[in-house]
Amino acid sequence: AQSVTQPDIHITVSEGASLELRCNYSYGATPYLFWYVQSPGQGLQLLLKYFSGDTLVQGIKGFEAEFKRSQSSFNLRKPSVHWSDAAEYFCAVGALTGGGNKLTFGTGTQLKVEL
Amino acid sequence: ETGVTQTPRHLVMGMTNKKSLKCEQHLGHNAMYWYKQSAKKPLELMFVYSLEERVENNSVPSRFSPECPNSSHLFLHLHTLQPEDSALYLCASSQGAQGLGNTIYFGEGSWLTVV
Numbered sequence: 001a002q003s004v005t006q007p008d009i010h011i012t013v014s015e016g017a018s019l020e021l022r023c024n025y026s027y028g029a030t031p032y033l034f035w036y037v038q039s040p041g042q043g044l045q046l047l048l049k050y051f052s053g054d055t056l057v058q059g060i061k062g063f064e065a066e067f068k069r070s071q072s073s074f075n076l077r078k079p080s081v082h083w084s085d086a087a088e089y090f091c092a093v094g095a096l097t098g099g100g101n102k103l104t105f106g107t108g109t110q111l112k113v114e115l
Numbered sequence: 116e117t118g119v120t121q122t123p124r125h126l127v128m129g130m131t132n133k134k135s136l137k138c139e140q141h142l143g144h145n146a147m148y149w150y151k152q153s154a155k156k157p158l159e160l161m162f163v164y165s166l167e168e169r170v171e172n173n174s175v176p177s178r179f180s181p182e183c184p185n186s187s188h189l190f191l192h193l194h195t196l197q198p199e200d201s202a203l204y205l206c207a208s209s210q211g212a213q214g215l216g217n218t219i220y221f222g223e224g225s226w227l228t229v230v
Contacts, residue, residue, distance in 0.1 A: 041226075043222050
């Protein structure tokens with residue numbers, strides 16, 4: 001069965017600083033990987049996804065993530081954080097189940113941005 | 116606006132009440148999901164429907180009863196819930212028939228409080 005680990009529960013960065021959120025996965029086949037963001041009181045919004053091809057994927061809001069098979073990682077990065085990026089970030093690995101896509105999520109990383 | 120609409124956004128119910136959560140997707144998808152999000156826990160997949168058939172039930176107690184009358188609508192019927200069932204319930208949809216190459220889109224969630 002697949003699993004996802006997000007080792008950092010909370011991260012605080014200054015506005016304008018760079019950001020890296022860590023994600024490690026466990027999956028027996030080629031992984032399908034996702035990053036979602038959840039603002040307070042809201043649902044989850046997809047930031048980016050990796051299925052195949054280029055291991056550096058670009059997403060919305062200036063985010064990118066790099067798939068490293070050797071490290072079983074899919075870390076999320078942003079070169080310059082904005083105050084509006086404060087939210088909770090979830091990494092997920094996808095598997096196909098009975099005609100639907102099943103996502104297994106990590107426990108999330110809460111990002112705080114200091115002005 | 117993600118194309119997945121959930122109502123009500125907030126619900127308070129007693130342990131003996133019967134209530135329902137409603138989800139509607141306007142994306143033409145054929146798979147729909149219920150997830151549960153509790154504090155400090157990963158998102159938990161509850162049910163998966165594909166082409167209006169339930170294809171997965173992740174050991175969810177019978178006090179939660181899903182219903183998918185058509186590919187655009189999904190309900191979660193609630194009966195004799197417990198206080199520990201208080202959580203954010205997220206509905207999602209995807210084009211499941213095309214496999215993992217498709218994104219799962221989430222609604223904004225229904226906050227449920229059981230008193």
